[in-house]
Amino acid sequence: MAKTVQDLVSAARAEVPAISPAEAKRLHGQAGVVFVDVREPAEVAAGKVKGAVAIPRGVLEFQVGSDENRPAGLREDKTVILYCAGGGRAALAGQTLRAMGFEDVRNLGGYKDWVEADGETERDI
Numbered sequence: 001m002a003k004t005v006q007d008l009v010s011a012a013r014a015e016v017p018a019i020s021p022a023e024a025k026r027l028h029g030q031a032g033v034v035f036v037d038v039r040e041p042a043e044v045a046a047g048k049v050k051g052a053v054a055i056p057r058g059v060l061e062f063q064v065g066s067d068e069n070r071p072a073g074l075r076e077d078k079t080v081i082l083y084c085a086g087g088g089r090a091a092l093a094g095q096t097l098r099a100m101g102f103e104d105v106r107n108l109g110g111y112k113d114w115v116e117a118d119g120e121t122e123r124d125i
Helices: 005-015 021-027 057-064 088-099 111-116
Strands: 033-037 079-084 104-110
Touching: 005 088, 021 079, 021 104, 021 111, 057 088, 079 088, 079 111, 088 104, 104 111
Parallel strands: 033 079, 079 104
Antiparallel strands: none
């Protein structure tokens, strides 16, 4: 039987632990922690978590799986905190990263959750 997008996201959420905005704020800026924004560039243009690496979900495997395209600092031994607009793409991205050897991957959920928790943001210009 074919799986729905809800089935896929539910399975990913079960595999990738959620992290609250409060806990994410405590980890923000610490050595060994990387925030990854998996939204599309047009979404990121409105703002992102300060210092986050922006990798659209659609190219995640290609950027992370290639040494020449992988952003500096994004390594398997880091704690990776993913977010998107609502948490679904972040869960799917986390499941993918775990399959690619990343061990400590967490789902922050949506960017709006970070903003509502008064997390630090920035805009790339």
